[in-house]
Amino acid sequence: MTGRQRSGRRTVCGLAALLLALQALTGCGSGAPPGPEGRTENADRGVQRLLDRWGTAVRNRDESAYLAAVDPAAGGYRDERRQVFANLAAVPLASWEYRLVRTGPAAGGRTAAEAELRYRLAGYDTAPVTTPVRLTLARRAGRWYVAGQDTREGGGQLWEQGAVTAVRGKRSLVLAVGQDQERLRALADLADRAVPAVESAWRGPWARRVVVEMPASLSRMAALLGAPASHYRGIAAVTTGEVGGAGAAPADRIIVNPEAYGVLGGFGRRIVLTHETAHVATRAATSAATPLWLSEGFADWAAYRGTGRTARQAAPELAAAVAAGRAPQKLPEDAEFGFAGEAGRLARAYEEGWLACRMIAEEWGEERLAAFYRAVGSRKRRGGAVEGAVRDVLGVDMGGFTVRWREYVARAF
Structure with a gap:
């Protein structure tokens, strides 16, 4: 398989949900009042300076400076960070920095903070990869330290x-x-x-x-x-x-x-x-308007292109369905591509999308397939995006396109 x-849309939504959850838990936001210990903008600047030192230490491969930012009293977390720093040794970093998003009310010399880690891999990332980080901060003798990290939200990084x-x-x-x-x-x-x-x-x-x-x-x-x-x-x-x-x-x-x-x-x-x-x-040409049958079908078409594999070899689940009299009547919906669904239906959804893209490449040409993909992705919303691209790029209406696809599937097996 x-x-x-x-989808990156899911990644962005996950970050938004995380930030909203933190705001609900801490009661803080752009206009939140000072917390019990008189949280101020100056305190946030102090936290940002701490995060700046932490990021600089990673970029400079300076373990001592990296651990100096960690709370001396947080022995277990300190050991964990020492190991993570060592785990990064072979990773080619072009940049590494933290940006403070917000802090919660301080109590007992501790506070929660939401930050973003932004890093680039040398030679591969033209802009920073951004990932949310939830930290616990401790204040000792007028100085902030990183004292813990919440990983319950999932995600994370390989190192x-x-x-x-x-x-x-x-x-x-x-x-x-x-x-x-x-x-x-x-x-x-x-x-x-x-x-x-x-x-x-x-x-x-x-x-x-x-x-x-x-x-x-x-x-x-x-x-x-x-x-x-x-x-x-x-x-x-x-x-x-x-x-x-x-x-x-x-x-x-x-x-x-x-x-x-x-x-x-x-x-x-x-x-x-x-x-x-x-x-x-x-x-870059994929957007919220792009259905999964098109994005996944195009990827499969590019993968099988030039391999000489027949439709029966590349789409065995769909071939079996057609032979059993269960040929598809419409292009698959996004929900049919769910990872947690029935395995056979998932495979057929990918195979149906692949045959739709292969049909466009064979009957309209490969350049027209790419143009069709871009035309759909240029829309901001799903509604009417495929129908408009079918009309403007392929010169048929959606009903006619679907009929041709059903006939193509039948001939393929």
């Missing part, structure tokens, strides 16, 4: 899970925990092959390089993504990133499930990496 894209190994390819960077060099070298080689394969299918501006992360297990992958492991069981990889980004956007991350990926053969692994790389390439 090919990998799946995790929080163990020492990171980095393998560089010609067009890829593989970061992993708990994996051997040979496996990572093979992963980088496949990613290097995926980039030109996608480049020939999607002509236009994109990074033409990929960042791949492989955690130690399925459960660790789920922790990175902030979701239950059951959502990704059997899924070989997902791509994270903010859809509809501008040119100066951070590189997406291809997150590999080492368990599902490990049972694939060489061809299957090639399809997974090319599919996910297609998501990286098309991210």
Whole structure:
């Protein structure tokens, strides 16, 4: 099974929900009154200076300065941060900084703080990756320290899970925990092959390089993504990133499930990496208007393009459904792509989207398929986006397009 894209819209909404939750818990906001210990704007500036020192220490690879920002009384957390700092040794950082979002009321010399970690990987990120961080701060002898960190919201970063190994390819960077060099070298080689394969299918501006992360297990992958492991069981990889980004956007991350990926053969692994790389390439042209049948179908089309695989070989679940008299009557809805749904229906949804994109490429041309994708993604809302692009780019109405797709599916098997 090919990998799946995790929408950046979901990532952004997750951050918004986290900030709202913190505001509800602390009662603080842009106009919140001072807390019990007289929270002031000056105190927040002191916290920001602490975070500035912490970020500078990471950039300078200065362990002593990094630990100097941690509360001396927080022994367990201090040991944890020492390990995380060591875990980062192989990660090629171009930048690393924290921005304070807000603090809660102080009590007993402690306060909660919401911050953003912003970092760039050297050679891959053209703008910072931003991730929320919830911290506990302690004030001792007039000085602020970081005393703890709340990880219950899920997500996180690979280096929080163990020492990171980095393998560089010609067009890829593989970061992993708990994996051997040979496996990572093979992963980088496949990613290097995926980039030109996608480049020939999607002509236009994109990074033409990929960042791949492989955690130690399925459960660790789920922790990175902030979701239950059951959502990704059997899924070989997902791509994270903010859809509809501008040119100066951070590189997406291809997150590999080492368990599902490990049972694939060489061809299957090639399809997974090319599919996910297609998501990286098309991210800027993908928006809230883009249905999953189009984004996932295009990624599968780019992955299978030029492989010589027949529809029966590439879409076995759909082939079986057609043979049983259960041919699809309409293009799949987004809900049919849910990770927690019935496996056969999930596979058929991807296969139906792939055949829709393959039909456009064969009957209207590959350039028209790319133009269709961009036309849909240029809309801000889903309503009417596909119908308008079908009319303007393909010259048919939605009803006619659906009829042609049903006939194409029937002929394919």
